[in-house]
Amino acid sequence: xxxxSTQSGAGESIKRGVTQMNTASILLLNLRNLVRHIGxxxxxxDMAEYALxxxxxxxxxxxxxxxVGTQVTAAxxxxxxxxxxxx
Numbered sequence: 001x002x003x004x005s006t007q008s009g010a011g012e013s014i015k016r017g018v019t020q021m022n023t024a025s026i027l028l029l030n031l032r033n034l035v036r037h038i039g040x041x042x043x044x045x046d047m048a049e050y051a052l053x054x055x056x057x058x059x060x061x062x063x064x065x066x067x068v069g070t071q072v073t074a075a076x077x078x079x080x081x082x083x084x085x086x087x
Contacts, residue, residue, distance in 0.1 A: 077087035 080087045
């Protein structure tokens with residue numbers, strides 16, 4: 001678009017038009033950047049995946065410790081019983 005004017009007083013109208021175009025361009029660029037930022041941001045998804053993995057590891061660790069703990073208690077009770085004590 002070529003902005004020229006041969007009429008008197010039209011210069012102010014052209015300046016207003018340019019200012020409005022600049023404002024609209026800035027708004028569109030900001031909107032585009034916002035959409036790119038929201039669409040390209042995988043940090044939240046990564047954090048959720050890490051949290052799920054951490055929860056899974058914690059559940060497996062608790063189950064393993066509970067199972068091993070029961071077996072260790074049974075083994076110590078066997079030793080204590082063999083020594084004549086009560087478990």
